[in-house]
Amino acid sequence: MLNIENVEVIYSDVILVLKGVSLNVPAGKIISLLGANGAGKTTTLKAISGLLHTELGQVTDGSITFDGKPIHKLGPEEIVRKGIVQVLEGRPTFEQLTTEENLLVGASSLKDKSNIKSDLDRIYGYFPRLKELRKRISGYLSGGEKQMQVIGRALMAHPQLMLLDEPSLGLSPLMVDQIFEIIETINVNEKTSMLLVEQNAMVALSISHHGFVMENGRIVMEDTSVSLMQNEDIKEFYLGLSSGGARKNYRDVKHYRRRKRWLA
Amino acid sequence: MRPCGVFDETYEKDIAIVRTRGHWLLLIGSLLFLFILPLFAPYYLLNLTNNIFITVIVVLGLQIVTGCCGQISFGQPAFMAVGAFFSAVLTTKFGISFWIALPLSGIAAGLVGLIGGAPSLRIKGFYLAMGTIAIFYLTMWVITHLHITGGHQGLSVESPSIGSFVFDTDERIYYIILIITIILTFFARNLLRSRVGRVFVAIRDNDLAAEVMGVNTFYYKLLAFFISCFYAGIGGSLFCHWYTVVNSEQYTLIHGLNFIGMIIVGGLGSIPGVFFGVIFLRLLDELVLFGSPFLTELIPKLGIAPAASLGVMVFGLVLIIFLIFQPRGLAHTWEILKTSYRIYPYKN
Amino acid sequence: MKKIRLILFGVFTLCCLIAWSMPTFAKEKTVAFLSLSDFTGPIAGLAVDIEKACEDYFTYINENGGVDGVKIRYIPIDTRYDVARAISGYKRYRKTNKLLVANAVSTPIGKALEPLFNRDKLVWLVAADGEFVAHPKRGFLWGNCYQDGFSAALDWMAADWKSKGNSGMPTVGYMGWDSAYGRELLRGGKEYAEKIGVNLLKPEYFPTGTMDHSTYLTRLKNANYIWVGGIDPNPTNVIRDAHRLGMTKTIQFVCGYWGPAQYLGVRLHNKALQGTVVTVFTIRGTDAQKHPLIKKMWLKYRKKPINELPGPYGIGLGWALHFEAALRIALKDVGYKKLDGEAMFQAYQKLGGRDITQGIQGICTYGPNERRASKVVRFYQVKGKELVPISGWVKAPDSISLHKF
């Protein structure tokens, strides 16, 4: 469905952030994108959703196609209208608006206004908590509630593809489980594809079908989630499962060599 | 401007203002040129350069407080007025010599400027700008309603003199203005390289962060206002002794907006930018001023008022075009030029 | 993008070069008249009309061969009421071939340029500030001074008050701009009011852009007469606000020569202005429309119906006529070659005692120690849609000598 080929992104004409990234998201699947801080995951998402322009970034090479049509030259609102919605990192909400107004803003891209009522009910179905908070100014919500609201707002646009940027950031483990459960439900119920960027690789891989690993602006590894979970390196660096037990000096050297190999 | 391949080897070299022999030649050459300018320049051109230099002094002050310290001030003309009136009152009513009145008027304007800077403790950004407009109106109101300043009528002032030598023509006063401009430019340039200058920039970029790092931001904001208003006061004093008359209607809010325009056109936070901005806008203004009589002589049918309005229009239009094509100011273009000279043979 | 930038830069440089290399037009015998006036600023409302008149008359002279073969070059400069611009403008043109007279429209500009004009030995014209009469130098007033007009109006008020069967002296209110010009009238005018025993209320000063004048008017509600200063349409708006408050029924409003003009205030707010008296040193309203020279100039060069004649048109003709007369004298005395500001200065001083303006102003009174163009004023009143004369030329009292300048 979404196809990224050899994309290069440059910020303010000088900083090369993505150095030829290729990945694809098949319809109805959850894809997770893993990587260290600064690897270029968020930039990839912004390149897809068109938000790069506001940060003086631009796609200088390669192509991003959605259902076969190139989208990397469109503005963010047109991309949303095509069915790609990004859930931004840090669950930003419109703090002066109430929860319900926030959800309604999510429906901005829809031409047909008649279903908005039922859409709202659908969101409240996924997140009963939001229904209780519908008249509350959203600046006062807790982190988890905000995250629900943000996902709900994205769902209002009837996305075919959701780009989730670190939904687990700063949430308690219990909340993380809850959120990911809902994400999985949405994926099943609505047939929405997901591109999930996560630091919490364990949880991400547990719900996704396929995974990509990014390093320094490049995709360095790609496999199904199950096999990624088995991969030694992934275990080492992302899942925190060290097979060798206590750290020894020579292991560190080996780590370094492995990383080196990835970057080559 | 440093050619390719010249590098700094010590810290002293890195922070030096004048770096190569070429710089020294350029500096001495241009200073020499400025000093012999009255020998051959027409009278009118000297009027223009005097005007430009005084404006440069005032705008340098504005650059320090707005461009470097990030506190927008529209009140600069009012502080000019304070300097001008203070100097005028000292010389005419108390018989104090111009040479003493000049620095005193700078200090007086600086002290009034502290009142202008006081709101910056609490307010920021455009709210502070509005606060300075308020200070502007209040200062002007007080000046025009005092008895000693001559109220609305203003005062007539003597030209400065040393012994029997009177600086009463444009050529003569040019030297006073030039020397003071050079001193103040050098001071501003050095200030920005010092600890204080770095604190100013820190406050501009993020005053909260600066405060957390242990900078007494309020003190430094006030200091910036004081220095800026000191410059304005000196400029005002020079202005009034050059014109030998001081009148409250010389200092309007539109001038304040123009000064802000000059630092933006020149480039925020850059000392050469001040010169670029002032020269650009002053020349543009002069052009517009003489464009209209020129037009009326060229096309007598046009009439005088439409020609004058065309001038205003052109002024706005040039500014608009300028901002669209170079919103970061002439200093930015200058930097690009310098860099391309520096990397000259290796440019891709 | 780069190309556009380059082209723009080129155009800009070209403009600079053209403006700087502007030739001084030294073709035939010319003399220059420089006018530093406000075409786009606060007093543009009337200044533009005056300048038009001056320009028209010079065009007329030049079309008819000039003054004894000498053509007049008229240079208008838009100062936008800014002193620095005016000084810059003056310095740009001060070396113009045979620049004889400079006109400074605005009190602060006149004061700022006074030393320069004097040093360059020019004749300069200035609106009506008493200071230049009290200490005569090389500056000449267009008509009489502000305070004289105000004092004449005080006389008129006293007479009007008596003619209505009242005893004693009337109470007079004063309203003016909060500027040097607004306060000028009382420097002398106040003393004159004391002298003749008129009860002058505390003066009110308002900022130029005021939307609502009711507070000032309310404080003057006990006055019998109110003098409204400011430049039209400001006085018109003040009187309109007074009309709203119902004050025009009981109080007589009087304005100066910058007050309601025929085609401006009188036409725009006719109802409110009914009965307002205007004190001027030139002819106005119906008088002006009938005047042959004014009519000729207006119809010939402005090509509009005569009833659209702006009030102050005559003032500009006054400048031009005085200039023409003085130029004739100077040419006769020293000839074109030796003609300079000093000769012109002498010529201007010889103008006194003659009717130079063909009745647009009173008999000229310029002289070695006299800087007022005339010492008489005329009163006009708004009646219906017209500004009609209610008096002939009346001698204005000298109130300059009463004030210590």
Added chain:
Amino acid sequence: MVDFMQFAINGILVGGLYALVGVSIVLVFKATQVVSLAHGQLLAFGALFFWIFLDQLNFPVWVALLGTISLAALMGFITERFTIRPLIGESLFTAFLMTFSVFMFLDGFFQLYLSGQSRAYSPFLPEGTFNLSGVIISKGLLSSFTIAMLIFAALFAFFKFTRTGLQMRATSENHILAQSAGIGVKKVFTLIWIISSAVVAIGGIACANVMDIHYPLPYIGIKGLIVAMFGGLESIGGALLAGILLGLIENLSSGYLDGPLGGGVKDAAAYVILLLILIVKPYGLFGLKKIERI
């Protein structure tokens, strides 16, 4: 007492007009973070267009009004599209200076058209006065005040109940977030400039009805700026209250302080109060306090 009431009522009525000018600046700031000086000219041109339609072309009042609003909207559109839009991403300073340049540019046209003359409308609002036991209320001022209040009501309703209004409120809070939610932010910018120019044009008509179309008309824009700061740059209700307060302060101060202080207090007093309010409440009466993080 009668004097006091007279001062106060005139102040409030004029203040309503200030509020209208202030709110147009607030609207633009809310959405685009640009403080606009250009609105002074948009105001003057609104007044001028209305004069052309009403007195030159002799159209009926409502046609003239519609024509004015559409022309003003067009001007707002052009201003946004060709001067503010290219500066997206540059500092707000630059944008502010741009509005100043636009002010100067349009000022040339305004002066060119006026050519020194002033213009006044033939009466189109009810004339005459009410007399409430000595306090005189002008019907003209009262009706322009009423129009101003109606526009405020319409603005409130628009932002509260319509989808576009909601999108504008969202945009004013966070541009990037709004984009990610599928709002065409550039479209919202354009729309807000159009609405704001229409509002300020109506304000211009009301102001010109009081003070005629002449040289100082564009400078009411600065009064509007004061109102906007006074009430807080983000608050529509704040602008309403601040406008009325400004009118009140101006009139009461000039009513009671001119005598003792020697005249010209009207402007100065307004600025003193503004300064005091800014010191006590740094973001205006109802402005949003930005929570800053390092």
